[in-house]
Amino acid sequence: MAAQAKQLEFVHSSQFTTPVAEEYAAELLDFAGKNFAGGCVYFTCGGSESVETALKLARQYQVESGQARRYQVISREQSYHGSTLGALSVSGNKRRREMYVPMVREFAHVAYPYCYRCAFECTDGCRNCGQEYAAELEKAIEAAYGEVAAFIVEPVSGATLGAAAPPPGYLQSVAKICLRHGVLLIADEVMTGMGRTGRNFAVEYWDVAPDILVTAKGLSSGYAPVGAVLVSKRVADAIADGSGAFLHGFTYNSHPISLAAGRAVLKVLQDRKLVQAADSERPGSTAAALRQALEGLRDAKAVGDVRGIGLLWCGEFVADKATKQPFAPHLNFAGRVAQAAVERGLLVYPMQGCVDGISGDHVLIAPPAVITDEQTDWAVKQLREAIEEVT
Numbered sequence: 001m002a003a004q005a006k007q008l009e010f011v012h013s014s015q016f017t018t019p020v021a022e023e024y025a026a027e028l029l030d031f032a033g034k035n036f037a038g039g040c041v042y043f044t045c046g047g048s049e050s051v052e053t054a055l056k057l058a059r060q061y062q063v064e065s066g067q068a069r070r071y072q073v074i075s076r077e078q079s080y081h082g083s084t085l086g087a088l089s090v091s092g093n094k095r096r097r098e099m100y101v102p103m104v105r106e107f108a109h110v111a112y113p114y115c116y117r118c119a120f121e122c123t124d125g126c127r128n129c130g131q132e133y134a135a136e137l138e139k140a141i142e143a144a145y146g147e148v149a150a151f152i153v154e155p156v157s158g159a160t161l162g163a164a165a166p167p168p169g170y171l172q173s174v175a176k177i178c179l180r181h182g183v184l185l186i187a188d189e190v191m192t193g194m195g196r197t198g199r200n201f202a203v204e205y206w207d208v209a210p211d212i213l214v215t216a217k218g219l220s221s222g223y224a225p226v227g228a229v230l231v232s233k234r235v236a237d238a239i240a241d242g243s244g245a246f247l248h249g250f251t252y253n254s255h256p257i258s259l260a261a262g263r264a265v266l267k268v269l270q271d272r273k274l275v276q277a278a279d280s281e282r283p284g285s286t287a288a289a290l291r292q293a294l295e296g297l298r299d300a301k302a303v304g305d306v307r308g309i310g311l312l313w314c315g316e317f318v319a320d321k322a323t324k325q326p327f328a329p330h331l332n333f334a335g336r337v338a339q340a341a342v343e344r345g346l347l348v349y350p351m352q353g354c355v356d357g358i359s360g361d362h363v364l365i366a367p368p369a370v371i372t373d374e375q376t377d378w379a380v381k382q383l384r385e386a387i388e389e390v391t
């Protein structure tokens with residue numbers, strides 16, 4: 001970052017490109033794999049800006065492809081895509097959006113697979129009902145009479161549902177439905193990207209090829225505000241061969257010093273094999289130790305579920321394990337667990353609303369990939385004590 005600041009601190013990306021932007025974009029496309037070969041990257045300052053960019057890009061792609069009727073973006077209930085009004089309009093997180101609903105343009109929100117509380121009451125870990133959930137998307141696309149431009153999805157639900165991975169076959173079916181209907185698939189990997197789940201991007205687990213992939217957070221590991229929108233060749237070409245210009249921009253797009261931070265983080269991630277460390281299925285990995293330690297919390301009285309993937313985990317709390325009845329929201333169970341954890345020196349991310357948008361308590365646990373096994377054991381011990389104290 002210092003070297004970049006000495007050389008060039010800033011230019012406006014509407015008129016200039018920079019070596020750091022070009023090199024970093026090429027590295028990120030490579031990191032994202034063959035699906036993004038020949039694609040493009042649009043750099044922003046974070047997740048919400050990247051989601052806004054992806055929504056507008058999807059609309060422009062459709063217009064430039066002769067599909068001007070397509071403007072709607074379908075999303076899922078119980079999702080979160082950011083705080084700006086466009087991102088909020090496609091977010092299903094009730095608590096975060098309720099007050100602003102009159103201000104946003106709303107499109108359909110479809111149901112989401114949440115295996116711990118499956119709407120189909122299945123007993124096979126949602127092996128079959130993934131298809132039922134995917135069918136809801138198809139129905140919503142058909143109900144919009146050819147006006148859908150894109151579907152946006154968190155491959156693994158982040159904060160709202162708490163590290164809920166999709167059932168087998170669900171995302172593959174979603175991708176096929178989008179392709180069949182000329183709808184772009186936008187993967188929001190703001191939380192799950194850059195190795196967090198034990199793959200470079202979480203979509204790799206299900207071999208799904210999104211048209212647009214949004215990432216931020218771990219992209220710069222906190223050293224600078226950076227977000228990125230990765231665009232497949234098909235989408236990039238439609239605009240390049242059409243008007244030739246994406247009608248969008250923020251002054252601090254592609255900020256050279258921020259991009260230098262992102263580049264350095266990517267190098268560390270690769271040199272230190274941190275994605276492998278974050279793979280909870282890999283024997284002996286950092287994430288496998290976390291997984292094992294967290295699984296031990298299942299016997300705590302208030303812990304209904306422990307779920308997650310890689311280094312993104314969640315403990316969901318219930319008042320009654322047999323019926324899965326949640327705590328009354330006013331008790332703020334998750335918030336109190338987080339407070340009790342802070343008092344022991346541990347930070348977790350408390351959330352409410354996983355059951356129906358209002359009730360349901362959980363905490364997210366997402367340590368850095370450089371955590372040691374001793375630190376993991378210590379952290380999980382503190383969490384257990386915090387849960388027991390609040391229970």
Ligand SMILES: Cc1ncc(COP(=O)(O)O)c(C=O)c1O
Binds near residue numbers: 049158
């Ligand atoms: C899945 C997802 N998308 C988008 C965002 C918004 O990102 P930011 O807070 O960087 O604007 C978040 C933030 O938590 C997120 O988890």
